[in-house]
Structures are given as structure tokens and as C-alpha cells.
Amino acid sequence: MNVLLLRPVPGNEKFGLGPFFRIEPLGMEYIAAALEARGHDVTLADLRFSRSLASQIRTARPGLVGIAAMHALETDEVVALARRVRALSPEVPIVIGGHTAAAYPEPFLVPEVSAVVLDDGERALPSVCDALGRGSPLTSVPGLALPDGDGGIFRTPGDTGTLALDEVPLPARHHVAPWRRQYACLAHRPAWLVETARGCPFRCSFCSIWQLHARSVRERSIDAVCRDFASVGDHVFVADDLFWHHPSRSLELADELRRRRVHKQWILVQSRTDLVARHPELLEAWRPIARDFDIFFGLEAATDEGLDGLRKDVTVDETARGVEVARHFNYGVTGNFVIDPAWAERDFERLWEFVERHRLFQAGFTILTPLPGTGYFDEMRGTLRARRWSQFDMHHLLWEPALGPDRFFELYCETWRRSVLNLKGRKRLWQWLREVDARNAWFLIQALRRTQLLMEPAHYLADYDLVGSVGPLLAPPSGPFVLAEGRTALPIARR
Secondary structure (H helix, E strand, O other), X not given: OEEEEEEOOOOOOOOOOHHHEEOOOHHHHHHHHHHHHOOOEEEEEEOOOOOOHHHHHHXXXXXXXXXXXXXXXXXXXXXXXXXXXXXXXXXXXXXXEOHHHHHOXXXXXXXXXXXXXXXXXXXXXXXXXXXXXXXXXXXXXXXXXXXXXXXXXEEOOOOOOOOOHHHOOOOOHHHHHHXXXXXXXXXXXXXXXXOOEEEOOXXXXXXXXXXXXXXXXXXXXXXXXXXXXXXXXXXXXXXXXXXXXXXXXXXXXXXXXXXXXXXXXXXXXXXXXXXXHXXXXXXXXXXXXXXXXXXXXXXXXXXXXXXHHOOOOOOHHHHHXXXXXXXXXXXXXXXXXXXXXXXXHXXXXXHHHXXXXXXXXXXXXXXXXXXXXXXXXXXXXXXXXEOOHHHHXXXXXXXXXXXXXXHHHHHHHHHHHOOOOOOOOOOOHHHHHHXXXXXXXXXXXXXXXXXXXXXXXXXXXXXXXXXXXXXXXXXXXXXXXXXXXXEEEOOOOOO
């Protein structure tokens, strides 16, 4: 069967660090590998950089179209893309998968969509192809969500079991080779994405990863990871939600990479400060694998009270110790703090003091956002006043802040001004350029220019748009904004 896999164009990159993170669609590359192993012909189109959708459909003549929905902020774009596919190819089955679709399928079950994948896509898509090939209904494929005809959801029965990650071949990266130079991570381009494990055992309230994976962690074999590392280029972002989770396996993996003489110019991993504080031997073992090595920490809060409120299960003392250990072994330290709309001015001041005390100037700052698929989303759905899914980008307010929007954004932008991204502050443009490959200079300049808007309150206030708010009202969404369990908040008329 001819299968067309589509990575949509995100409609909202006005805010945050989007210009620095344009990464390859690794999940779709794994799905492509699984489909090709079963004899299917695959076309993977990253619509951010590829030929038009119409051209892709004419060329591929698909018997199945799969669309990636990785983050809630892309929901409207995914649904719009499904409708464009249906208009161009009225009979083709359309299946949507990816993290946000699996965590919260309701918004994607529009009439144009045949099914939403709840299981690992590497297993579900080949099963869908098998069913279509023998003329069986999609209700026979376990791990799918389908509309039930009465406005609800039918989840197909059957125990899919746990997919062992090594059941799937290495990602079919040749599909994205034409756009490789477009894939960037921070100041590094081209960048490659590598996954060594999937899932997380912790329980942070704002995160949907652990809830989707039931707090489980699955690991790829040492050999598979080493072969994948060896096959990619010099700038690697490890996509694991929690790197070094399994210390003995992590040490074994580092030893084997060194034995195979795998060495990179730059690696970025995501981990926890308490894990690093308890296991400095992991950082010592991994440091020789790359010339430059960065760790992204979910720092989240500057007080124990704030960390407890987010169910982070860590203390600020452990945060400080983890940062100290990372710096001792010459790792770059970056990370993120969560800004709560309930904050008073003193809460912002505590964060500034913590950042200054521990020199965390490369941190980012996102607004507390209840992501679909989390218990927190269900708790807050009566409070949410967003009009569009694009507002779930973690840089929009989804309800009225305690300080009011004007003062909140003044303090939020002051927080960003204290970071390394402020070119009028700690690190000037020439200092950034001194650290990057000359071929990437123009990309970096463009990204940095866009991030300067993070320091401007008017940038946020112009897009402040809540149901019932007094701020400026932008165009309402084209369809209902699905809050939870099929319940909708209908868009109100333009004022």
C-alpha cells in the first residue's frame, strides 16, 4: 500500500523558543521504517519544507494518509490539514497519531478523520494497512479511537500489549534527507534526533508524558542505540524525556559508545537535577562522548513550595546540587521554570533571586499550562478561557492572572530580560556568533531577533484573547474548541 505521512506546518511560532527548535519528525521516521519492513511504500512529507500537499498527494497516490499531532498547540492546524487532504482525495482514509492525539483524541475526531491512534504508531499504522488491505473495518484494529456516530468516542477493543522498541527497525531517516539542513536545535544545525528510551516514571502535574505511558519506561537495546548514534551527524538532541533514568544501563551505554569510538561535536539530553545529584558517575562517564555537552533540566520552581505544587518530587537544594554536579563535569546547563498566573510580585522576585544566585541565565520561562491528557487539564477545564488550541503554546495566559494581564506580562518580560537571550543584557550578538559555525550565523541571527519579542509586554498583550476578557479579540476559531470528554465551548461572535 502507498502510505503518505504528513508533518503539518505549525501555525503559531510567534512566541517562545520555536525558532531554535525545528527538529526532524522522528516518530514518523520510525513509523516509516515499520511500514517499509512490512512491504509498504512510504512517502514522508515535512510540510514545513517540502513541496505542496497537492503535489504530494498527486505523486504518492496514497491508500492511507497519516498526520502527526505532536503538541496541543498544533491541534487546529492538524484538523485543517485533514480537511485539505479530504478535499484533495475524497476517498482516502485519514489517520491522526502522535503524542497529543493519543493523550486527548477528542478534538481530532472530526468527520474527515477515519481514526486516531492511541497505541504506538509503529505498530498501529501497519495494522491499519493490514485491515484496509483485506477490507476489514478499522474497528477490528486495537488501539484506535473512532467516532461512535453519536458524538462520542469508540475505543477499539483488544489488548495491544507493550511494544518492545527493538521490534521496529532504526528510523528511516532517508525520508527527511532533503531538509536535513533545516533541522536545528539551539544554535546547532543540522541537528539529529535520537531516542534511546520512551516514557517517564515521575508524576509532574503539568506533564502528559507519564500519564500517556502509565509511568512506564521502555528502553532500546544498547546495540540499537549505538548503531543509531553512529549513523547520525555531529549535533544530537536525545529525545528521551528522562535521560540516565536507568543508571547501570546508562553506564553500559556510555562504555559501549566509547568502545565503538562514537564521538559527537554536541549532544543535548533532558534529565532531572536530583538524578544527576545522586549519580555524578553518569556525567563523568558520558562527558567524553561529545566535545560540547548540554543538559536541559526541568527546573520548574525556585521554592520547595512551588515544586510541591507541581508534584515535582524534588527540592531546591537538590536542584542546586544537580546544577553544581553538571558544571563540575563541564556540562552546559539550561532548563525551564514554570510561571504560575496565580503569582504575586514577590513570587517573581524570588525566581529572579534564585536565577541570580545559581547563575541560571540560560533558563527559559513558560506559563503554567494544563495540557490535554493530564489530570490537571481535567481539574482546570472549568477555568480555561482560551479560544484556540494555539494558545496552549505555554506562552499564552489561559485564564485571568492574579496581577491582571498588564502587570503580569511586565514581570514576565522582565524575567526574560534577565536571561541570556536578551541581546541588550548578558550576552551580545557578537558573543553568540563567536560560538557557532559561520554557516549557521544567519540562522542564529534570525532566531535571536525573533526571541527579542520575549522581552516586550506589548507582544503578549496584543495576543491576549480570552473568552470574556477585555483585551483585544482576534478572529474566533473555525470550529468549536473541545474542552474535555466531548464537551465544547462554542466560539463567541466577533465583538
